[in-house]
Amino acid sequence: MITKVAAIAWREFSSTVLTKAFLIGAFLIPMLAALAIPLIVKFTNEAKAPELTGRVAIVDRSGAVLPGVERRLSKEGIATIIAETSSMVQQQLAAQLGEEAEKWREQLDNPMVAAAIAQGFGPTPVLTVEGQPDDADIDALRERLKPMAGESTDALVGLAVIAPDAVQRAPDAEAFGGYELFIRAKTDDRHIDLIRRGLRDAVLEARYAVAGVDAREVEALTSVAAPRTKEITDKGDAREATTAFNMMLPFVFMILLIMSVMVGGQYLLTTTIEEKSSRVVEVLLSAVSPMQLMTGKILGQMGVGVVMLAVYAGVGVATLVAFAKADLISPEKLIYLGVYFVLAYFIFASFMAAIGSAVNELREAQSLQTPVMLTVMLPYFFWLPITRDPNSTLSFVLSMVPPMSPFAMVVRIASTEPPPFWQIALSMAITAAFALGCIWFAAKVFRVGLLMFGKPPNFKTLVRWVRMA
């Protein structure tokens, strides 16, 4: 009896896991993707901007900006802009990493990092600023911007028309004027940024001069240091407020659960349909009862889900350890994840087995499968509200009502405000009862469905079969 179920489970497991398709699909492709993403990011970041040599025409109708632009778009001026940009990137990185930044401060401040960021800008563009009279023929200048106008180093790459009131407000006006910028097509966006930055700084500088304020003073006045938010929890300890890590962990838990449940369930559906359509099912039924067959199949595919879960959760834990964030995740959270995997899997697998036994081919399974799939997709919509407030009424209700409960509860458990134990226990009890009901339903449908060929059934037919069996 048990050996028979075990034999079926093993066949189910080995015929799924020990195939090239599974190894490639489940591990190799995600692994390659994981490796490829940093590579692609690195590649795009390191793709150097092309060399740029050319002239930038300035029609300075305000009459106060041109010298500043000339200075800022000179070789030294551009170098300063690049250095400033690098240090800004470094600061943003530090802010995003939160507490981690302290540990990484040294590395971030490393001049090598700055150099690397600066390298992204490629060879420093060589720009010559060409002052134009106020009444210059804009159309003629624009004509010179056309890419076909020649690739010579003298070609015009940019044209800025600075408004007359860019530095001094027009009487009664609230806002200052700006400038119009025309750029030759296909200019690298990093170069455009450089030119804009130079123009902006030059305009600001002119305005400060007119207003009689010191530029550094303005910067100091307008920036407020607000490094990190600390949360006071009920235990009284100050903790950094929802950082990326804290938001991501519940999401990762949920994705892990959905993925491992779906993989096993999908394979269960396909193998059941295959057994039915290849007519091997009656041979099997001469040796085992439908219940034994279903049990073996469900357990075998559960093994597949466990393999997925173990591998990916293992990678996840390893990542957390690497980021010194291992304290976010406790063994008991992993145990809860395991328990909810089993419960969610049984619910999902029951429906998949029932559907697989009822139809003749994969195509027919689609319409029956849709409602089941939707239930699994629902958690995606609720992930964010639950993470934001893991103890809201919505979170509580979702984590109690199957078939959503495993996914919702796992998100709550992984959040920074885990629910009290009694809620976990209650949710597990409700879900387990629901899972048993699903298995009962599936067993009935399975028994009748396996030898039914012909018209694909709908849910009404399935219910009739349950009454029949």
Added chain:
Amino acid sequence: MDGITKTFGEKVAVRNMNLAVPEGALYGFIGPNGAGKTTTIRMIMSILFPDAGRLSVLGKASAVESKDRIGYLPEERGVYKKMKVGAFLKLMGKLKGASGPELDGKVKGWLERVDLGDCYKKRCDELSKGMQQKVQFIAAVLHEPDLLIFDEPFSGLDPVNMRLLRDLFLEQHRAGRTVIFSTHVMHQAEQLCDHLVMINKGDKVLDASIDEIRDQYDPRTILFSPVDPAGANAVASLPGVEAVEPSEGGFEVSLLNGTQPAELMQQILQQTPVSKIELRRPTLEDVFIDIVTRDAAHEADEASLRAALRAGAAEGAPA
């Protein structure tokens, strides 16, 4: 089987079936397509469950408890396409309760016997349909069951493999195993079985040994070709003759009830010289068609006919 009935929706697949198959017998289930043979067999196998009636298999209330002692080759048979032949057979052996180190040897031995010795490591979908059928036959007998049930075992086989399978079949029977098989090809049943169960439209219309059937469907027709065609008139006036009608290359004489065919033949010979005279032996097919058409054409006679058949069957049927 005792008063077994199975309905699918409106359709009655098997109606009030009573049947007993003694141990060691070789039974054939015959009937046209859709007659209820497969449904009957599936109920014996506990794959389907009857709506009414009782049934016992190998002394147990249902085959569920004795599945390991039954070998079954279903009509709807298949294999795991991607599985190796050897692995498939070992899986089937395990599912049938055979295990241990000798299983592998047995699988190889059987594959040799059916000329598939080199297929152990082949994938099932590399085999032809007939080869797959032989593999399935092995799956049915591998665990040395006491009861073997084959549903349409010969369909789709070439004559050579059909003979091979038939020999293996008879060998199982000689080894003392109970064998039940179904077919819609009557002459196969006639050649193989010692007892026949005929099913039509869910009813058992016949349940008798081959000999009984021969006796019961005693030839009531004599075929003869007189040297002089005028001799036929003389025959028609003989006592015990119901009618004489011309037929292909001669005349057909139908006999009145109670007439001994042997005596009548002597009398015919005395009346007129013949170039040929013979008793027309009914084939199983004749018997079957006879029963079925009578069933359909004369609804009124149905009950009495069935009663007669049952009485005849009950006499001969082993307890």
